[in-house]
Amino acid sequence: MPAAPDTPGLREPGGASGALLKSLLLAVSSEEDPVRHVESLPRRAGQTQDWPSWSNPLVVHGFTRRGIERPFTHQAQAAELAHDGRHVVVATGTASGKSLAYQLPVLTDLLAEPKACALYLAPTKALAADQLSSLTDLDLPGVHPALFDGDTSMDLRDWVRAHSRWILTNPDMIHRGILPQHARWGRLLRNLEYVVVDECHSYRGVFGSHVALVLRRLLRICRMYGAAPTVILASATVADPAVSASRLIGAPVVAITQDTAPRPGADFVLWEPGIIPDVFGENGAPVRRSAPSEAARMLADLVSSGARTLAFVRSRHGAEQTAMSAQRRLLDINPALVDRIAAYRSGYLPEERRALEKALATGELLGVASTNALELGVDISGLDAAILAGYPGTIASLWQQAGRAGRGDDPALVVFIARDDPLDSYLVHHPEAVFGKPVEAAITDPTNPHILRPHLSCAASETHLTTADLEVFGGDKALAVITELVADGVLRARATGWYYSERFHPASEVDLRGGGGGQVTIVESDTGRLLGTVDSARAPATVHPGAVHLHRGSTYLVDDLDLRHHVALVHQERPDWTTSARSTSTVRITNFHSEQLHSDILRVGFASVEVTEQVVGYLRRRPNGELIDMVPLEMPEHTLETKAVWYTLDEQVLAAAGVSEASIPGALHAAEHAAIGLLPLFAGCDRWDIGGLSTNLHPDTGLPTVIVYDGYPGGAGFAERGHEILGEWISAVRDAVRGCPCRAGCPSCVQSPKCGNGNNPLDKAGAIAVLTVVAGALGHGIS
């Protein structure tokens, strides 16, 4: 399985992967030349060392039974640190054996101390189940590993509470199931020696900030019971893992980042689909073939060559469409294989998913188009090829997906197909962003008052808050929220601290995974069948009247969205288009937190803002990306208090850079769109998690201004990260826009899929001038 290489190198692929790549190129015309880069990831030998002297022989025996003779060096180093009681994060590649790094110290301790306990947290139930089977298989006396999640029956819950010494759960269950009734969990909390946080890079943004506060609550309650567990975190390779892990648990963490596991080789291809002749998008922009349709063709061709292939597609809709179009293509080229392709995504019944996993593992299925549901905790590897249809949202996910391919001596083939957007285009033109040192950090903001408030209520109801706790929850920011809670009558201040004044534990009202505003239910009008739910805050953009909604292969059209009753009514139909909502926003800066002047021309800052957003319509496009029309809509406005990064330049500076007064709005607008497109590379967010505004005169700055804000109440840390790495970010934006071959702007550079102003005005040349000035003033001149 490939991982970010130590020594990247470029060569023409040969062997099996070279033959597979050639078969893919046969289907495209010679002038198209979609291969932007091939990175050969060489096979790497592993590095091992002796088992630590303190390792329990039974545990070691369990591992050797699995064929693990010696630990990799990084496993032993992490295990030593944890055994010494240091919080540690292991941030190494996909399948580098992170489990052993924590299982060794934890199990050794559980065997040495008959009462000692451990908690394991996974972001998904599937991953916890996978971990359980790994522990059960080690068959160690008296450990009684057990799952504790929403599916655990009441009887079993009692048993787990009384007997299990290694409980596998998730942050939601700690929040709702354990902390609110901690007295019943006294045995666990008193004896808790270790907390394992697996896949900790997935705790980012709003969800990550919630989890950070759940972990602080957990560690605080443990202290109350006299325990001081060591936290071991496992992470994909990200920028500054020690910093993000420390922020996640609220205590210093040491990072182990040197990956010493062996790797099979892979040829990793960066592929940019060609432009479709005579097809035009918004404002006449050129349109590239879509990544899912390119992936469908590749899936069919690779399966036809006998290669076991997994195609990752971003949306559920895309996964189903990709599997269907691959089957259609196979009907023409190799009909015997049509039934050996399927789609896989969350939302299928567990038994359907298990059956699909098994069929892929045994080779009964040769090709699967999947969402990231197959990314975590599902044990499928050793495939011949992986296709990544579009950037999966983080570099960590990209490697996770790529890691599904690779076995034996022959390098596997991995193809990353760029979608028609700035970030994907940037990646295929800048291989160093994929294969070099990671720039993406796992961002959380546990001091966001909107998130802090419910968790401080929960914490106070678990046991009263004291001044010593302020440090744990963010110092002055926590005090400000507590003061507010006291004023609102939720907490009562006494000499000994702050006490929760209501009767019921507030945890059930706090959804760690929701955007905060509840859910809208999607219902089929004629049958009354419940199809699913969407976040209320996202509903106007995703299930507005006229939106196309896909559910398990069937397409539905939304007839009505009733925000008051939280229901969207749909009917089944097969329209030949997709929809994407357009919204407009206005931004008021309510508090300037920081402000700096760079090179005497550029003012930059971080601020609290109030954003008023409104969905004003939606675009309809044909499956090939061609624009049909824009349908106007009038959805209610909603207001959001959040955080933003901003910069200003005055007219003289812009004029000196060649941006005339008339072109300022188009130049800033284009620069803003491209900046939103690329921030996810640095902040690990999605472009739909952030928004922006540009204007030639903002009332709060009095100058031409560009603002990029977090799309969540109170912020999620993304804009803050943008502010911290503004120079790197804007220079990448400049390079992306400069490098795009289109003439006047396209979806790969300055057009935005959600622009409520119809991507008008946009001035690509002006944007390059603005971005060059901004990056230059921040010390990132063009080399």
Ligand SMILES: Nc1ncnc2c1ncn2[C@@H]1O[C@H](COP(=O)(O)OP(=O)(O)OP(=O)(O)O)[C@@H](O)[C@H]1O
């Ligand atoms: N020291 C070792 N020697 C040989 N094989 C090992 C060693 N350590 C782990 N393995 C094997 O490597 C594989 C991957 O291990 P594991 O699932 O722990 O990796 P991971 O880093 O947690 O993966 P992911 O990136 O999916 O989280 C397993 O099959 C495991 O048995």
